[in-house]
Amino acid sequence: MMLKKLVSVMGLSLALTATSTYAAGELTQQAQAENRTQQAHNVQREAEFRKTEQELRAEKAALVKKRDALQAEADKLSDQFSKNENSLARLEEKLRLETGSLGEIFGVVRQNAKEIQSELETSVTGVDRQQYAGVIDAIVAAKSLPSMKQLVGLWQAMDEQIKASGEISTNPINFIDGEGRTQSVSATRIGSLGLVTEQGYVDWNNGRKDAIAYQKQPDNAPTQDSLQAVKDGNTESVVLDPSRGTLLEQLAHAPTLGDRLAAGGVIGQIILVLLAVGLIIGLYRGVSLAIARQKIQAQLKTPSQPGNNPLGRILSVYQKEQNRSVEALELRLLEAVVDEQTGLEKGLSMLKLLAALAPMLGLLGTVTGMIETFQVITQFGNGDPKVMAGGISMALVTTVLGLISAMPLLLAHNVLSTQAENIRNILEKQGIGLVAEEAERECSQNKAGQVVGNAA
Incomplete structure (x- = not known):
């Protein structure tokens, strides 16, 4: 039994050994194949590297050659530029020497041509007498010396304008x-x-x-x-x-009298109304005083026939009250003179008041106009003077209207007061004369009575 197990183990060992040997041989072959493949790839890459290096060297050589050619051309152009610059300097010096004062003449010609051109642009001679305007434009636009034809054209243009004028x-x-x-x-x-x-x-x-x-x-x-x-x-x-x-253009902007009065606004209109009222009062009182003075002069010639005039009314009072005592008669005549003086001076106080109000209203208009001007400056700034013109015009116009209105009213008040004073002096003089006459008569009667009494 043990022998079978040993045989089995040995057989399995041999099988494993054979399998391992076979696997190792296969791996070796595979590694060798990959090594050969890698060597072939490396050879190919080395060949490509050598080819790329040759191309780069060739390209470098071409670029170096091109650079050398460009450098040579640049050196050539630099030499040519230096030669041209020297040649240009010599030519400019030659031109300066040859032209001499022609440069100044060219400047004078262009200046005169520009003056004539600006004249022709606005002159009415363009209707029929600007035949040489094109020549003038050519001279102004020219960058070189004018030709003889252009100089002749300039002279002809000047002559044409002289004749056209x-x-x-x-x-x-x-x-x-x-x-x-x-x-x-x-x-x-x-x-x-x-x-x-x-x-x-x-x-x-x-x-x-x-x-x-x-x-x-x-x-x-x-x-x-x-x-x-x-x-x-x-x-x-x-x-x-x-x-x-x-x-003619400025004439359209010149304000008329109506425009100036309208610039005064409401205050200016009030001043004009006061002036009109004052002038009406002054004219009416002047006519009345003149008529009264004429009637008084006529009454002085016929004192026995009192008429409907200041002196006539005083004479009427004298005739009615002459039987009174001298003191009572004097008071009656003084009362009549005061009544007549009140009638003579009627309206003069109003005239004086209007003469005082006119400049005050003018000052009010001045202040109002300046306030309006400052309001405009606050809103729009002071860059455009036209936006401030309305307030300034109102200020100045109302001031002028106030002064203009006050002067004739004051003059009328002074003249009328003088006339009324002269008439009052005449009335007082006549009244005093009547009182003195009555006093002398009474004194004569008293003396006559005393003489009669003494004789008796």
């Missing part, structure tokens, strides 16, 4: 009316000063070759008919604008 010519123009419609009208050019149609002066636009009417024409503005009369010798004068349109 002394001409009065009529030509058709494109006129844009107030509704924006363009129509062809006849216009007369007055030298280089202005362009006139049947409606008066027109604003000529040389860029668009058309004209529009000015917003406001001057007094006695010329028309084509009046210019024809000047040409025919029937008229010796005509209204001209020497500023060539500047004054």
Whole structure:
């Protein structure tokens, strides 16, 4: 039994040994195959590395060759640049020596050409007398010395403008009316000063070759008919604008009297109302005092016939009260003079009050206008003077209105007060004369009575 087990163990051992030997041989073969594969791969990679190294060396050689060629070309161009720079310097020096003062002449020519160009851009001679404007533009735009043709053209342009400034010519123009419609009208050019149609002066636009009417024409503005009369010798004068349109443009911005009064606002209107009331009172009282003075002068010639006038009423009081004592008669006459003085000075106190109120209202308008100005400055700043013009205009206009209103009212009050005082002096003088006459009469009667009594 033991022998069988031993035989079995030995057989199993031999089987395991054979299997292990076979497996080891197979692994060895597999390792050798992989080693051969790896060697072949390494050989291939080495071949590729050698090929890449050759390509890179070839590419490097090509780049070095190209670099050398570019460096050679750069050195050549640098030498050529140096030669060209030296040659250019010599040529510039030669040009400077050969041109001499022509550079200054070119500067003078361009300067004069620019002046003429700016003149032609706004001149009314563009209607029919700007034949050489293109030559002037070419000279201004030129970067080199002008040619002889251009110099001649500059002289001809100057000569043309000189002759045009002394001409009065009529030509058709494109006129844009107030509704924006363009129509062809006849216009007369007055030298280089202005362009006139049947409606008066027109604003000529040389860029668009058309004209529009000015917003406001001057007094006695010329028309084509009046210019024809000047040409025919029937008229010796005509209204001209020497500023060539500047004054006509400013004329539209000049405020009228109504615009200035409207700038005063409500306070200005109140001042004007006070002035009107004061003038009416002054005129009425002046007429009344003048009539009263004439009646008094006439009454002085006929004192025995009292009339309906201040002196006549005092004489009437004297006739009614002459039987009273001298003291009572004097008081009655003084009462009558005071009553007449009250009538003579009626309205003068109101006139004086209005004369005092006018400058005070003007000062009120000044303060109100300045407050409005500061409010505008607070809201919009002070960058644009136009936004402050309303308040400043109100301040100044109300001040002027207040002073203008006060002066005639004060003058009227002074004149009327003087006239009333003169009339009062006449009345007092006549009243005192009547009292003195009555006192002398009473004294004479008393003396006569004493004489009669002594004689008795």
